[in-house]
Amino acid sequence: APNYAAGKDMVLGFKRYFKNKIVGEVYTQLGQQDYQAEISQLRAANPKAVFVFYPGGMGIQFLKQYAQAGLRGQVPLYSVYTVDEISLLAVKEAALGQFETRYWSPDLKNEANQKYVTDYRKKFGKTPSFYGAQSYDGIMLIDSAVRAVKGDLTNKKGMIAAMRQVDYKSTRGPYKYNVNHFPIENFYLLKAVQDPGGELMMQIQRTVFEGHKDSYAGECPMKW
Structure with a gap:
């Protein structure tokens, strides 16, 4: 992982649950x-698996070089914010078989997500990324709050109360907010695969956490 706060946070989160x-x-x-x-x-250490966090261009270069070194298919690669719909477009087959853990996937089976993915593909000719799904959810959450206060944007307390209710159909499926305003939601293990039509995509393998709460909620002074 990169040597900065987010990199260290991701590794710490991994170590919190990995007990081997x-x-x-x-x-x-x-x-x-x-x-x-x-x-x-890494090759000299001969691990059974590797965990990485390399968002953006760092991830694209790491995935390419990992495959060029012959490690793809030999040492499973597990990641967060590294193997996604954006990096797949750049690295293509170099990402096949690699894993990613997150709260959304284009193949999540719920009404809102299936409509979102179908409409996005129809309009843009490609599969949306989880950044897109996250942005879409954000817009729909705000919309639900504006509707709840009947357009009165000066009613900030009313909007906050409405957003806490999560009264909209999310692409990630039903979820709710914890007392520190972080979502309580599912996380999934995804794998980079190639569909019958040749498109590279992320596909859910299994549910890692159900209704997961972040580890710092109890320490946060914000209680709604």
């Missing part, structure tokens, strides 16, 4: 593009 032996923990420069030294170090 960790043979190595490596932090790289933020924005780094060449990972040959780290990949050589």
Whole structure:
């Protein structure tokens, strides 16, 4: 993971739930593009699996170099914010078989998500990313609050109360908010696959957490 706050937070979150032996923990420069030294170090450690957090361009370069080193298919790669609908367009087959954990997937079976994905593909000719789904949910949540106060945007308390009710159909399915305003929601293990038509996409393998609460809710002074 990159050597900055988010990178360390992601590794800490992984270690909180992974109880087997960790043979190595490596932090790289933020924005780094060449990972040959780290990949050589990884190969020498001979792990059974690898966990990474490399969002954006860092992830694209890491995935390409990981595959070029011959590790794809040999050492399973598990990630967050790394193997997604955006990086798939750039790395293509280099991401096949790799894993990602998150709260949304284009193949989630609920009415709102199926309509969103179908309409998006029809309009833009490609599968939406989870960033898009997240933005769509945000807009629909705000819309539900505006409707609840009948358009009176000065009624801030009313809007906040309405948003707490999560009175809209989310692409991630039903969820609710914890006392610290973080969602209580499901998380899924996804895998990069190729569908019969040749499109690369993320596909749910199993549910990792049901109704997961973030680990810091009890420490947060905000109680609604």
